Amino acid sequence: MSDQVRVLISDQMDPKAAAIFRERGIHVDEISGQTPEELAAIIGDYDGLALRSSTKVTKALLGGTSRLKVVGRAGIGVDNVDIAAATARGVVVMNTPFGNSITTAEHAIALMFALARQLPEADASTQAGKWEKNRFMGVEVTGKTLGLIGAGNIGSIVAARALGLKMKVAAFDPFLTPERAVELGIEKVELDELLRRADFITLHTPLTDQTRGILGREALAKTKAGVRIINCARGGLIDEAALKDGLDSGHIAGAALDVFESEPAKDSPLFGTPGFISTPHLGASTSEAQVNVAIQIAEQMSDYLLLGGITNAVNMPSLSAAEAPRLKPYMALAEKLGRLVGQIVGTGVRSIDVEVEGAAAELNIKPITGAVLAGLMGTYSDTVNMVNAPFLARERGLDVREIRHDREGDYHTLLAVTVGTSEGKRRVAGTLFGNRAPRLVDIFGVPVEAELTGQMIYIVNTDEPGFIGALGTALGEAKVNIATFNLGRRETGGEAVALVSVDDPITPELTKALCRLPGVRDVVPLSF
CATH class of the missing domain: 3.40.50.720 (NAD(P)-binding Rossmann-like Domain)
Known part of the structure; x- marks a missing residue:
């Protein structure tokens, strides 16, 4: 061998x-x-x-x-x-x-101290023979509020270190449950509240479509005057031009970046800005x-x-050779259902129920659950996969249940995903056509048969004549071509749902325009 x-x-x-x-x-x-x-x-x-x-x-x-x-x-x-x-x-x-979780967390804490006491500037001044003792007036971290954007593996380690320094810790994380927050000894808050309250902000989230520019110009304007910001996670989470403007104006007292939008960063406009500290992506650099x-x-x-053992694979689940062929279509359905509910419900998920009945109830449910979690949590993270998704769910305190039903239903096989939020439970369900093709059959109690693929729009509206025409006109004026149109409703004249497959991504401007159509209650762009 x-x-x-x-x-x-x-x-x-x-x-x-x-x-x-x-x-x-x-x-x-x-x-x-x-x-x-x-x-x-x-x-x-x-x-x-x-x-x-x-x-x-x-x-x-x-x-x-x-x-x-x-x-x-x-x-x-x-x-x-x-x-x-x-x-x-x-x-x-x-x-x-x-x-390298501990190493990265410690680097974030080190940069926080460097900002608080202006260590790089003080070192350069002293070694230049200036002895400018009165120039460098720092701040204590004791009693200050640290805002965590991301409270997963690394963020929770930073929280523990900060609590040891007698800081207050508030965290924004879509998958952090109130119970897990209590366990960590931190406060779960929404992003705007974190921005308003935090004396220091440190980021510990991957770079995805949802997190890119999470500290953009608008968000930075909401921060507390004198805030200090640390990023050891991913470049692109912060709008670097807006950050420089905030430093120049004095609204932001200091910023320390270990990562940049473009690396290696050799000519960043942030270089030389008073109050700015940089390191060359050293977060994981310890022996x-x-x-x-x-x-x-x-x-x-x-x-x-x-x-043949598979651990921490980013592109396939942990499966035996015998199970894989039969489970593959179910896992595709599971991932799509998880991604669907994740994109629509967004933050605040506290529990997840994965239910199987019919032919699906005879299968190994663990890979199916992993696929659901990967789809759900993958909406916010580019490091989630079917292998590590269950671990990440447990880490954030999500209550995950697997339920098998022996009953016979309307379909020969059925998979349902129910998420619990502060506003109640939301359920989606799907089946396999021909034992291989995933199809949605129910969305939040409304029967809708649809293939979840490509770019789509989820629309909730009042069931009234003329809506479909108005929607088609709006999309046509935006030069967006409709591929498929799937409709469902609770009752005549009640709440209706449309899942529209289109050829191009839906822009924020078009989303706002669709929200203004008569009778529209909600519009969510989807991507599969």
Whole structure:
């Protein structure tokens, strides 16, 4: 076996990774610093590729090998791997999402102290022989309010450290339950309240369509005067131009960024701005973290290559070879239902019920639940997958229940997802046509048969004559082509639902225009 299974480590990695591969009987080569052309010339000789952030796994690279089975990223970010291309080639992509959590959290705390006491400026001044003792008047962190945007794995560690410093901690996180907040000793708040109250704000959320620019110009204007902002998560969460304006005006007292919209950041307009501190993406850069992620990725890749075990895969669930063919269409349906309810309900989910009946009740429900959670939580996170979604749900205190029904219903197989919120429960249900094609059959108690695919619009309106024509006219004027039109209603003249599949994404401006149509109660753009 040792002569057949081969792994290439293409970036500098702790030697313990190679040692683990060799101990497991896997041939390993450590060749770093290659050009894309050099890597492409040798990748066909390997079953596994272990890397950090320097190596780029592109569609072209993957197209040059039929042997590669797994790509392992020693770290959380997989921006340097073409996930879609890897999936199409049947290559499993793994990461180590929790190996550097403490390191990143500690870096955020370090930057908070650096901002509070102006340490970089004071150091430069003192080493220049100036001794400007009266120039650097800092602030204490004791008794101050720390606002967390994101209270998952890293955010909860930051919260614990801040509480140890006698700070007050308020958190905005769509999946943080009130019970989990109490357990952490923090206060769950909405974003606007966090902005209004926080003396320090630190971000710990991935970059998704929902979080991009979460601290934009409008949000920054709502912050408390004198706020200090730290970002060790992802570039793009903060509008850097607006941040600079806030620093220049004095409304923002300080900002510390470890990540930037464009990296490597060599000419940012923020450089040289008074009150600004920067580090070159050092969040995971400690000896301990690099050892942890190297060990973890070597163990995960070895388990997969030798035993077929899958851990922390970002593009496939943990499944046995026998289960996979039958479960695959159910998991596709589950992911779509989770994504549907996640996009419509948004924040404030406290519980999730996954119900199966008919043929679905005979299956292993765990992968189905994982797919539901991945779809639901994937609305807000680019690191959620069917493997780690259940863990992330537990981490945020979500109550997840799995329910099997022996009863016979209207469909030969049925999967339903019910989310509990502060405003009550919302339920969607779907089935498989021909045991393979996912279809929605019920949305919040309204019978609607629809294929969930591509770009769609969810519309709730009063059931009145002329609405469909008005909707079609509005979309036509916006040059948006309708692909399919699916309708349902509770009763004549009551609440009606439309799920419209369109050829182009719906802009915020068009959403507002549709909301102004007579009888419209809600409009939500959807993407599948």
